[in-house]
Amino acid sequence: MTTSRIKQYSGFAVVIIISILANYFISANHDKKIAVVDAVKLFNGFTMKKELEKEAEVKLKYFSLQVDSLDGQIKLAGYGKDSAVRRSLIQKYLITKRELENQYNQSNQLINEMVWKRLNPLIDEYGKKNGFHLIIGANGMGSVLYNDNYFDKTEEVIQYVNKNYEN
Amino acid sequence: MRTNISSWAFLLFCSCGTKEYAPKNYVSFVESPANGLCRKLSISGWEYDMQYRPYDYTVLQESRNGMSDSMKKIRFDQLKGTAWFSIRFRKENSDQSPLRVGVHSLDEYQQRYVYYMSQAMNDITLIYGQDTLHPMSYVFETSYNVAPFETMIVGFDLKNGNKGPEENMQLILLDRVFKNGIIKASFEKSSLKELNNIKVSI
Numbered sequence: 628m629t630t631s632r633i634k635q636y637s638g639f640a641v642v643i644i645i646s647i648l649a650n651y652f653i654s655a656n657h658d659k660k661i662a663v664v665d666a667v668k669l670f671n672g673f674t675m676k677k678e679l680e681k682e683a684e685v686k687l688k689y690f691s692l693q694v695d696s697l698d699g700q701i702k703l704a705g706y707g708k709d710s711a712v713r714r715s716l717i718q719k720y721l722i723t724k725r726e727l728e729n730q731y732n733q734s735n736q737l738i739n740e741m742v743w744k745r746l747n748p749l750i751d752e753y754g755k756k757n758g759f760h761l762i763i764g765a766n767g768m769g770s771v772l773y774n775d776n777y778f779d780k781t782e783e784v785i786q787y788v789n790k791n792y793e794n
Numbered sequence: 795m796r797t798n799i800s801s802w803a804f805l806l807f808c809s810c811g812t813k814e815y816a817p818k819n820y821v822s823f824v825e826s827p828a829n830g831l832c833r834k835l836s837i838s839g840w841e842y843d844m845q846y847r848p849y850d851y852t853v854l855q856e857s858r859n860g861m862s863d864s865m866k867k868i869r870f871d872q873l874k875g876t877a878w879f880s881i882r883f884r885k886e887n888s889d890q891s892p893l894r895v896g897v898h899s900l901d902e903y904q905q906r907y908v909y910y911m912s913q914a915m916n917d918i919t920l921i922y923g924q925d926t927l928h929p930m931s932y933v934f935e936t937s938y939n940v941a942p943f944e945t946m947i948v949g950f951d952l953k954n955g956n957k958g959p960e961e962n963m964q965l966i967l968l969d970r971v972f973k974n975g976i977i978k979a980s981f982e983k984s985s986l987k988e989l990n991n992i993k994v995s996i
Contacts, residue, residue, distance in 0.1 A: 741975035794978045
């Protein structure tokens with residue numbers, strides 16, 4: 628065997644080794660599973676969030692009806708001459724409206740807290756069970772700029788958390 | 795003769811499906827999560843044990859310190875047409891009563907106490923088949939900080955005459971205090987059916 632032949636064969640061997648290594652690293656990277664979940668869709672699709680909102684609605688509706696009723700009374704009083712009555716109604720109206728806003732904000736905050744407190748461990752559990760190394764929460768605030776459907780597991784996660792919730 | 799054989803066969807068939815348990819074994823059966831009558835849920839560092847309490851189980855628990863047969867009969871009659879559950883909750887890895895966990899003042903403690911004594915029943919419902927039921931009775935069994943858990947006992951009128959529960963049930967609790975949201979525990983009618991095949995000497 629001539630020296631040039633040996634060089635040629637060793638060249639081939641190096642190319643083969645490099646391609647095997649490249650193939651190994653590419654496939655190893657494929658095993659590192661990543662998922663993207665639309666956090667807003669997940670939050671809105673969680674059954675507990677819908678049920679908590681429905682429950683809060685009853686209380687909020689009570690305040691909302693009071694505000695509407697006072698608004699109607701103020702309009703009626705506007706046609707009469709007794710401005711003291713009107714002033715008192717306006718004061719009541721403003722207090723009730725503020726109360727409605729407070730209740731609405733408090734209820735929203737509580738629902739947010741309860742829902743995420745429940746969702747976070749469930750997302751962890753989903754990730755572990757399905758062998759994900761990373762789950763990225765896309766929330767429309769710029770953390771994920773582009774995402775095609777390849778890594779998108781939103782629907783799957785919504786199904787998982789809802790099934791778990793119903794027990 | 796043929797009738798006699800078939801009636802014997804029928805009796806044999808019926809007796810094959812029935813099991814007889816000693817009181818202790820019956821209680822263990824009801825309290826074992828494997829039998830679908832007790833659901834243990836772990837939510838955000840809190841444990842909730844939702845236990846369905848069959849009539850036999852309730853009377854067994856109540857007669858631990860002795861109860862006359864006539865009184866037992868009265869209790870069974872009272873329980874007919876109802877479904878009872880206990881909800882026991884505790885903070886994981888804590889030896890404090892849940893009423894004290896994370897509390898910063900006596901006021902805060904009392905608020906929790908008052909809530910569990912008189913308001914928590916408004917946050918409990920039962921889905922029975924297609925119906926949504928609200929509690930007809932509620933008791934808060936406080937542990938006075940002697941044990942690291944607290945227990946609520948809740949009863950529902952099934953509005954099905956004198957029958958016991960026969961449909962799928964889902965007990966729902968809204969945990970406002972520890973902000974764990976809505977907690978659900980399902981009890982399948984197949985588990986209830988299995989229970990009907992168990993006899994216990996009370």
